[in-house]
Amino acid sequence: MSSFIERPRYLCALGGAMAAVTALPDTIPILHAAAGCAGNITWTQNGGSGLQVGGYCGGLSVPSSNIQEREVVFGGDVRLREQIAGTLEVIEGKLFVVLTSCVTEIIGDDVKSVVSEFQDEGIDIISAETGGFKGNSYHGYDLVLQTLFKNYLERGIDKVKGRVNVWGIAPYQDAFWRGNLEEVRHVLEKLGLEVNTFFTSHDTLEKIKQAASAELNIVISDIYGVEAANVFEEVHGTPYLVTPLPIGPSASDSFLRSIAEALSLDDSVVEGIIEQENKHYYNYIEPLTECYNDLDLQRYAVVIGDANYAAALTKFLSDDLGWLPELVVFTDQLREEQKPVLTQRTQGLESGLQPKVAFETNGSEVLRHLNEIRPTYSSGKYSDVFGPAFVVGSSLDRELAQTIGAAHLSISFPVANRAVLDRGYAGYRGGLRLTEDLLSAIILAR
Numbered sequence: 001m002s003s004f005i006e007r008p009r010y011l012c013a014l015g016g017a018m019a020a021v022t023a024l025p026d027t028i029p030i031l032h033a034a035a036g037c038a039g040n041i042t043w044t045q046n047g048g049s050g051l052q053v054g055g056y057c058g059g060l061s062v063p064s065s066n067i068q069e070r071e072v073v074f075g076g077d078v079r080l081r082e083q084i085a086g087t088l089e090v091i092e093g094k095l096f097v098v099l100t101s102c103v104t105e106i107i108g109d110d111v112k113s114v115v116s117e118f119q120d121e122g123i124d125i126i127s128a129e130t131g132g133f134k135g136n137s138y139h140g141y142d143l144v145l146q147t148l149f150k151n152y153l154e155r156g157i158d159k160v161k162g163r164v165n166v167w168g169i170a171p172y173q174d175a176f177w178r179g180n181l182e183e184v185r186h187v188l189e190k191l192g193l194e195v196n197t198f199f200t201s202h203d204t205l206e207k208i209k210q211a212a213s214a215e216l217n218i219v220i221s222d223i224y225g226v227e228a229a230n231v232f233e234e235v236h237g238t239p240y241l242v243t244p245l246p247i248g249p250s251a252s253d254s255f256l257r258s259i260a261e262a263l264s265l266d267d268s269v270v271e272g273i274i275e276q277e278n279k280h281y282y283n284y285i286e287p288l289t290e291c292y293n294d295l296d297l298q299r300y301a302v303v304i305g306d307a308n309y310a311a312a313l314t315k316f317l318s319d320d321l322g323w324l325p326e327l328v329v330f331t332d333q334l335r336e337e338q339k340p341v342l343t344q345r346t347q348g349l350e351s352g353l354q355p356k357v358a359f360e361t362n363g364s365e366v367l368r369h370l371n372e373i374r375p376t377y378s379s380g381k382y383s384d385v386f387g388p389a390f391v392v393g394s395s396l397d398r399e400l401a402q403t404i405g406a407a408h409l410s411i412s413f414p415v416a417n418r419a420v421l422d423r424g425y426a427g428y429r430g431g432l433r434l435t436e437d438l439l440s441a442i443i444l445a446r
Contacts, residue, residue, distance in 0.1 A: 007363055007396050008136075009048075009306065009331050009413050014101050015041040016137025016173055017130035020144040021097045022058035023171035023199040024208070028093035029057070031064035032080050032111060033101030037132075038062050048395075048414025050175040063087040067103065076109045084118055084125070094205050095152070097144070098127035105131035126151045136333065138224045138306075141170040145198075145228035150235055153212045159238070162263075163194040165214045167228070168221030169245070169426075171199050174308065175415040179424020179433075180245070184220060187256060187427050190273050191265060212236040216262055220245050220426075222341050223307040223332065244345055245312040248320040248431030249281050277428045284432050288439075297439055298322060300374075300386060302400070303355075304329045304366060304393030305412030307338075311345035313392050313411065318351040320431060321438070323390070325355040327370050331394075331412070333361060363396050367403065390438065407441045 010016070014033065018041055021029035031038055042060050046053040053059045065083040067076045080098070087096065098115055115127045128147040130140050145167060166184055171177045181197045188195045196207050196214065217232055217240035219225045229240040241262045246255035253274050260270040291297070301323050303314050310330050317323040328346045330339075343357050358369045374386040389406035391397050395416035401408035410417055411425065425434045 008361075009363075009394060009396065010173060011041060011044055011137040011140075012102075012132030013134040013136065013140035013143065014099060014130045014132045015044065016140025016170060017099050017128060017144045018058075018062065018140075019045060019137065019172035020141045020170065020199075021099065022055055022062075023177075024095070024097075025199075025201075025204050026094040027205070028087065028091055028096050029062055030084060030087055030096055030098045031062055031101065032076065032083070032098055032104045032109065033064055033067065034103050035064070035066040035068075037101050038064050045172055047416050048175070049172045050415045050418050050420030052172055052175065052420060057091055057093070063091060065104075072103060072107055075107065076104055077114055080104075080109065080111065080114050081117070084114070088118070088123065094124060096123065096125040097147070098125065099130045100127070102131045102133050105129060105133075124152075137173045138170055138332070141173065142225055142228050145225060146231045148208070149211075149228060149232045152209065153236065154209055155212060155236065157210065157213050159215045160194070160213045161215060162192060163196070163214045164188065164259075164263075165196045165198070165211050165217045165232075165238075166220060167198060167217075168219040168225040169308070170224055173306075173413050175413060175418075175420045176411070176424045176426075179420075179422050180426040180430065181424075182422065183424050183427035183430050184246075186429075187252060187273075187277070188218075188259065190277075191256065191259065191270065193259075193263075212238065214238055216241060216259075218243065218259065221308050222311075222345070223334070223338055244315075245308045245426060247312045247425050247427075247434060248316040249278050249428055250319040250350060251312065251315055252277065252428050252431070281428045281432060285435070288435075292439075295443070296388070297442055298324070299388050299390040299407070299442070301325045302327045302329070302366070302370060302389065302391045302393070302406070304331060304363070304391065304397050304400075306330070307332050307334070307342055309412040311342055314346045314355060315349060316431060316434065317392070318349045318353050321435060325353060326374060326386070327358065327366075328355050329358045329360050329366050329369065329393075331361060331363070332359075334359060363400075366397070366400055370404070390442070392438070407444075409437055409441045 065079045111127050118125050169177050181200050185195045219229050219242045246252040314325045314328050391401035391406045391408045394412045395410045424430050
């Protein structure tokens with residue numbers, strides 16, 4: 001991995017935390033930060049999350065202490081206390097979450113003490129230490145979950161058979177988070193499970209507060225939310241299952257079977273649902289096959305993305321769409337022990353393909369990795385040029401696609417050239433939407 005980050009594909013920890021709290025139902029973030037934090041977070045998110053930004057008390061309307069030089073010198077406790085009181089007076093919310101920033105953590109404000117004063121008055125308010133220097137936005141998302149699990153969920157409640165919690169898809173950092181969570185909920189509910197996904201329109205704070213009653217936590221990520229799952233298990237005694245983001249029928253089949261095994265569900269019921277979902281999927285795919293073959297829509301692929309998308313997209317392209325992934329680039333800052341897990345996700349493909357895997361925070365290096373395995377330019381009449389090709393990545397990878405003459409689709413953050421509402425790529429229906437978007441990008445110029 002390169003020694004620097006070129007055009008980062010995430011925000012700071014505070015940015016991820018603010019996005020996560022904004023996405024929780026009836027929850028208001030209160031930033032204890034300098035005035036510039038909310039603005040920088042908002043416009044970065046606006047440029048990377050498919051135009052999704054703001055909302056009630058989010059974005060530029062988020063309550064913030066907006067500390068200045070005086071608070072840096074003398075402490076910001078008084079200003080925070082004023083901000084919380086003012087927010088409670090004018091803002092409607094059922095839960096308030098104070099988020100700290102780099103400056104307020106460095107000067108050492110006693111945020112917990114200030115928050116406890118309002119808790120003693122019966123206010124549902126908690127705080128999370130989310131200084132931006134602690135990590136990227138995925139880590140901020142994880143810190144918010146840890147705070148909820150330790151300080152908001154009811155403790156000592158009985159487990160309920162068939163009730164599960166799901167997380168691992170970070171709001172806004174995954175531009176398709178709404179659609180992805182909705183589809184995961186859909187397939188799990190078909191198994192007869194009661195599902196708490198924390199961030200969708202189906203979720204409520206009442207259900208979240210009872211999350212410790214779940215018999216299993218499902219982390220749909222090899223990286224994001226795993227630390228929070230450990231905290232949940234330590235505090236509430238609930239086991240967890242780590243599974244990759246399921247995109248398309250192959251991954252979704254495996255996903256449902258892994259859930260069924262963990263919960264000891266009836267195999268015949270699970271296989272019946274898998275058969276039903278596959279029938280639905282291929283009923284839509286079948287009319288496309290003649291055009292797929294006649295128009296030669298198969299492509300070599302370069303996949304560039306975060307820990308969730310890079311592996312999941314590679315499996316879908318190879319095992320479901322019949323494309324040929326040649327290079328997979330993970331853009332996250334990862335610990336060495338995390339890399340083999342992600343590498344294995346891209347090597348165990350049913351197609352037997354073994355794409356080259358690179359861990360690279362410097363996006364300009366992707367072309368070098370590609371040239372090491374296949375030339376991207378013609379040096380003679382019979383050169384083995386990399387094509388026809390497709391780049392699946394972020395908006396930052398459009399330049400690479402143009403350089404090698406490939407089509408391109410933005411999926412992983414930042415997604416600056418698409419508007420996203422409820423679109424998602426998870427599950428069986430997500431696979432249909434992804435097929436539609438990929439092939440549309442190819443035929444767009446015809």
